[in-house]
Amino acid sequence: MNIGEIARRAGVSRSTVSYALSGKRPVTEETRRRIQAVIDELDYRPNAAARALKEGRTRTLGLVIPPASLRLTDMQLGFVASVVEAAAHADLDVLLSPSGGDHDRSFERVVSGRRVDGVILMEIRLEDARVARLQQAGLPFVTIGHTANPHGTCWVDVDYATLIARCVHHLADLGHRDIALINRSAELVAAGYGPAHRALEGFAEAVAQRGLTSTALTCGDDAPAGETCIERLREDHPEITAAVTVNEAALPGIQRGLERAGVSVPRDFSIAGVAARHWAEDFRPQLTAADVPTLEMGTSAVDLLLERIAAPDAPVRHLLLTPPISLRASTGPVPIR
């Protein structure tokens, strides 16, 4: 079914049908109704490809996700969900591109086939080839997370450094003097994954400020790794009385490891961190943590992207969020020796 057929049946020209639909020029109520009747009857919808070709825009956003074979974390999933939601709200569709390596077919299709009006990139590395590629292609984009040199790009991120620092200060205030950081996986750190590096920065700075002794560990992004990590921590650093973490996926394992070691939280050991609310609330006892506002971040990313598409030459904007730390039940005064 195409617009010509509608026009024929309604006894008008194609342009009249087009204008009746868009309202961009006045159409007699009478003919408008006749056209609408035909459209309803035949269930006509403009062909998206033809419209995209003519208008030069696709009404579609690209969302670049980590390679699908890797299990997405809850946080990543939260971004996907909120981006899709926000896009749907603006009557935009979302094209998914699983892209990991630097020269990815799907990514290239999206970028250079002009299949989308703009792109949202997540899981940004400090040095990220995809960012460079998008800049070169001149395609509007917004990143969730930011690169080492963030001034030229449009992004939204959580201030991991500040949040982890706040957690450290909170624990120091409670009297803890020996604190561990349970970071993301060694692979992510090696790959220059921003949140892992910034968490470490914030940790180091706060620890130095307060004159604490500390140790920083990497930990795989899953429950078994969390359990192992706690075992190692208890063994190698028995003096440690508190930990901060940005590794939400390890939390169930951390909990299990502490339970198995007979460590009571927060009586014997305190823990705080940054995690999606879901993970924090499922922790036992519930985790004192800054809740990553995935919904707000995804929504903001779409908003920023739409602005950028509308005005590609406007100065870039950033959004660095510092959500409050929700005081729950996993932190308490340092145990008396």
Next chain:
Amino acid sequence: MNIGEIARRAGVSRSTVSYALSGKRPVTEETRRRIQAVIDELDYRPNAAARALKEGRTRTLGLVIPPASLRLTDMQLGFVASVVEAAAHADLDVLLSPSGGDHDRSFERVVSGRRVDGVILMEIRLEDARVARLQQAGLPFVTIGHTANPHGTCWVDVDYATLIARCVHHLADLGHRDIALINRSAELVAAGYGPAHRALEGFAEAVAQRGLTSTALTCGDDAPAGETCIERLREDHPEITAAVTVNEAALPGIQRGLERAGVSVPRDFSIAGVAARHWAEDFRPQLTAADVPTLEMGTSAVDLLLERIAAPDAPVRHLLLTPPISLRASTGPVPIR
């Protein structure tokens, strides 16, 4: 950048460029190289919209997911990941459509705007308006899960009835005579969600066959609901010594509830079910369960869909998977009273 510009710079006609790219007719090696040089230099890629308009296909698949605001379950996420992966492997892009209600804008855009060559539908209800809509629109589609009347549609599903029945038989073999089913949420049951209904069927049939006494409970799809459910179960039915479940998201809560009640698994209580491997292995002790093969299902769904797109009039095909039950550590002989 368009094909005409490439042709101009290479000193050939547009069709020659097109044929050089598609290989659908011979092109002298010399001119082919000259064209390729220009293409490489300008980083040209055919415009997807123009190609879609001309060819009548978009090289894009639609994936209809539950409304993004609801948190996707691990299993749903597994489907999304494997579908995206399989599609990427076939050089196809995936357009996401979050669709819950019956008249959804995003869904309608995808279906009637011809934005995709075919659709994969998940979270199927026994009666599903979206299935009817797709049939009416004549758009090829495959469902993950199947409706009450599955003969006219192409689908891939797990045989929940058989799997749950097998779990019941396994427990009966171990001497259990009083068994509970922990089903999905009451809302899903009320909405006619297939897996919930088929689990109940299989449960009822096996229980009847073995002459067991039983009770069937619904339980919200999250940890707290699982905990509550176990409390209720222990209180109302203290005689129950085993449970089967299809509610993976409730597993952490079920585990916590059993621990809090001082119930040792499998010494005092056995539990088995159907769950993504991840959930089964994170359960303590590890859960005896049929592992839902999300990867295989997503891949198969894409395969079926591609077949269907290639031959829309071929007879429909189904895939009803019955993965083996992995014997882990959560089931044991009935406790002696």
Next chain:
DNA sequence: TTGTATGCGTTATCAT
């Protein structure tokens, strides 16, 4: 082996 011409379905410009 290569070039020319046409049409895919829309929207926008120009003319009426």
Next chain:
DNA sequence: ATGATAACGCATACAA
């Protein structure tokens, strides 16, 4: 207020 027509970028039937 409406109609005719061009143009978007590509693929292909047809011509040379």
